[in-house]
Amino acid sequence: MSIPAPPADIASSYADAMEAVFSSAIAGKAWFATFAAVLAVVQVLTAARMWGRIQGIVRLEVPAVRSIHRWSGRLALLFTLPVVFHCTTILGFQSTDARVLVHSVVGSFLYGVFAAKMVAIKQHDFPGWVIPVLGGSVAAGLVVLWATSSFWYFTEVRFGF
Amino acid sequence: MSTAGRPNWPLLIGTLVAVTLAVYGVSRLQPFQPSAPAAAEVPPGDAARGATLFAQACAGCHGDAGAGGGIGPTLAGTGLDAPAVAGVVAAGRGAMPAGLLEGQDSADVAAYVAELSGGASPPGTTGVATVGPPVAVGGAVRFTGDRLAGLRVELGEAPGTTWTVVATGPGGDRTLASIPPESTLVVIPDAGVGPLVDGVDRIVVGPSADAPALVATVPPVRAERLRRLILGDPDLPGGASTLAAASGQVRVMRDHIRFLALARREGNLANIRFHGEHMVNLAYGEPPEDVDGNGDPSNPGDGVGLLGPEGGTPGYLPRILNQSGTDAGLPAGELTLTIAEIAAAGRVCGRAGSVTGAGRCVGIITARDASLASLWREVRTGAAASATFPLETP
Numbered sequence: 001m002s003i004p005a006p007p008a009d010i011a012s013s014y015a016d017a018m019e020a021v022f023s024s025a026i027a028g029k030a031w032f033a034t035f036a037a038v039l040a041v042v043q044v045l046t047a048a049r050m051w052g053r054i055q056g057i058v059r060l061e062v063p064a065v066r067s068i069h070r071w072s073g074r075l076a077l078l079f080t081l082p083v084v085f086h087c088t089t090i091l092g093f094q095s096t097d098a099r100v101l102v103h104s105v106v107g108s109f110l111y112g113v114f115a116a117k118m119v120a121i122k123q124h125d126f127p128g129w130v131i132p133v134l135g136g137s138v139a140a141g142l143v144v145l146w147a148t149s150s151f152w153y154f155t156e157v158r159f160g161f
Numbered sequence: 162m163s164t165a166g167r168p169n170w171p172l173l174i175g176t177l178v179a180v181t182l183a184v185y186g187v188s189r190l191q192p193f194q195p196s197a198p199a200a201a202e203v204p205p206g207d208a209a210r211g212a213t214l215f216a217q218a219c220a221g222c223h224g225d226a227g228a229g230g231g232i233g234p235t236l237a238g239t240g241l242d243a244p245a246v247a248g249v250v251a252a253g254r255g256a257m258p259a260g261l262l263e264g265q266d267s268a269d270v271a272a273y274v275a276e277l278s279g280g281a282s283p284p285g286t287t288g289v290a291t292v293g294p295p296v297a298v299g300g301a302v303r304f305t306g307d308r309l310a311g312l313r314v315e316l317g318e319a320p321g322t323t324w325t326v327v328a329t330g331p332g333g334d335r336t337l338a339s340i341p342p343e344s345t346l347v348v349i350p351d352a353g354v355g356p357l358v359d360g361v362d363r364i365v366v367g368p369s370a371d372a373p374a375l376v377a378t379v380p381p382v383r384a385e386r387l388r389r390l391i392l393g394d395p396d397l398p399g400g401a402s403t404l405a406a407a408s409g410q411v412r413v414m415r416d417h418i419r420f421l422a423l424a425r426r427e428g429n430l431a432n433i434r435f436h437g438e439h440m441v442n443l444a445y446g447e448p449p450e451d452v453d454g455n456g457d458p459s460n461p462g463d464g465v466g467l468l469g470p471e472g473g474t475p476g477y478l479p480r481i482l483n484q485s486g487t488d489a490g491l492p493a494g495e496l497t498l499t500i501a502e503i504a505a506a507g508r509v510c511g512r513a514g515s516v517t518g519a520g521r522c523v524g525i526i527t528a529r530d531a532s533l534a535s536l537w538r539e540v541r542t543g544a545a546a547s548a549t550f551p552l553e554t555p
Contacts, residue, residue, distance in 0.1 A: 011194070015428070024428075084184070088188040089191060089193040089194075091191070093189050111181070112184065116176050
C-alpha cells in the first residue's frame with residue numbers, strides 16, 4: 001500500500017506543475033479560469049441558438065451547434081478542474097472579505113448546479129425552463145467566479161502569463 | 162430513475178445539494194493544505210511580549226489588538242487558541258505568507274492572540290479627529306470630523322456660570338453652543354456651516370462674545386494649511402486632502418508589500434522584481450525608475466511619492482509635516498526611515514538574480530511593513546492634533 005504524499009509536497013508539486021507553463025500557480029489558475037469563462041460565453045450562445053434564438057448571430061445549423069455546445073462544455077469543465085482542486089483542497093473555503101466570500105459560496109454551488117443540469121438533460125421529463133435556468137446559472141456562476149478571482153488578479157496584481 | 166412522464170425532482174435537487182455539500186465539505190477539510198505544527202510543539206508564550214510583536218508584525222493587516230479593518234480577518238473575540246494561531250503563522254493562509262514569525266516569537270504572539278481572542282470584544286476604532294494633545298491651562302478647541310465641521314471645546318476647569326462658544330471672523334459672529342456652569346466639555350459634532358476653519362479668526366468662550374474669558378486664535382496661514390491637510394489640497398491629484406491622498410498611497414504601498422510576499426512564497430522572481438520596482442516608485446514618485454530592468458518603468462502610485470524625488474517637489478510625508486506644524490508630534494524621522502528602507506530593499510528585490518537572493522530583502526520589507534502601519538496610524542492621529550488651538554486669556 002502506497003504512503004500518501006504529505007500535503008506540503010502536493011501543494012508544492014501543484015505549484016511546480018503550474019510554473020512549468022505559467023509564471024506562478026495563481027497566474028495559471030487565473031488563465032485557466034479565463035479560458036473556462038470564455039467557453040461559458042460560447043455555451044450561452046450555442047444554447048440560445050439551439051433554443052431557436054440569435055439565428056442571425058450564430059449562423060450554424062443546429063446539429064453543428066449542438067456539437068460545439070457539448071465539446072465547449074467538456075473543455076470548460078476540464079479547465080475548471082485544476083482551479084477547483086487548488087481552491088478546495090489547498091486554499092479552502094474563506095471569508096476574509098466580500099470578494100473572497102462570494103467566490104467561496106458561488107464556487108461551492110457551481111458543480112452542484114452543473115451536476116443537476118446533467119441530470120435534467122438525461123431525464124427528459126422536466127419542464128422546458130429547467131435546463132435553461134440550470135445552464136444559465138452555471139454560466140453566470142463561472143462569470144462571477146472569474147470576476148472575483150482572475151479579473152481581480154489581472155487588475156490588482158498583475159496582468160500576464 | 163423517473164416514473165415515465167413525471168420529472169424526478171428529488172433526484173435533481175438531491176444531486177444539486179449533494180454535490181454542493183461535497184465541494185463545500187472538501188473546501189472546509191482542505192486535505193492538502195500544508196500542515197501546521199502540532200500543539201505540543203508550541204512552547205509557552207509571553208502574551209505581554211506578544212502584544213509588542215503583534216503591533217509590529219500583525220496589526221497592519223489584522224488591526225490594532227486584532228480588531229480587523231485591514232486585509233486580514235478580525236482576531237479579537239473569535240475563540241482562537243495558541244496552537245491554532247501558531248499553526249496559521251507557520252503555514253500561512255490566503256494572502257498571509259508562511260513563517261512570518263518563528264520560534265518563541267511565534268509562541269508569544271500566539272499567546273497574545275489567544276488572550277485577546279478569548280473573550281474581549283474588538284475595541285472601538287478611533288477617527289482622525291478624536292485624539293488630541295493634553296488640555297493646556299485654560300483649555301483648547303479642536304475642529305473635528307472628516308470635514309472639520311465640528312468643534313470640541315475643553316476647559317481647564319468648570320466656568321461656574323453658563324458660557325457661550327462663539328466663532329468670530331470677517332463674516333460676523335456665530336454662537337455655536339453653550340457650556341453649562343458645572344461642565345468643562347462641550348462637543349459640537351456638526352455646526353451646520355461647513356468647515357469651521359473657513360472664515361473663522363477666533364473661537365471666543367465666555368459669558369458672551371463681548372465678555373470673552375478665553376480666546377483661541379486661528380491664524381489664516383495655519384487655517385489654510387489645515388484645510389490642505391484634511392479638506393483638500395489643490396496642488397495634489399484630484400484636489401484630495403494631503404492626509405487622504407497620502408493614506409491612499411500608503412495603502413497601495415502596503416498592498417504591494419503583500420504582493421511581494423506572495424510572489425516570494427510562490428517563488429515567482431518576475432513578480433518579485435515587478436513589485437520591488439513598484440515600491441521604489443511609490444516611495445520616490447516621478448519619474449519612475451526601471452528597477453526590474455524590463456525597459457518599462459511603472460508606478461502604481463499617483464506620481465507624488467510618499468517621500469518625493471530627491472531635490473524635487475516634496476512628497477506626501479514632507480507635505481504633512483509642513484502642514485501639521487512641529488507641535489503635532491509626528492514620528493517624522495522614523496516614518497521617513499521606514500519608507501526609505503522599504504524602497505531600498507525594494508531596489509534589491511527588484512534586481513535580485515534569484516528567488517533565494519530575493520528572500521532576505523522580502524523579509525526586511527515585510528518586517529518594516531508592520532512599522533509602516535503603526536507609524537502611519539500615529540501620523541493620522543498626530544495630524545488631527547494640528548486642528549487644535551489653545552484657549553488663552555485675552
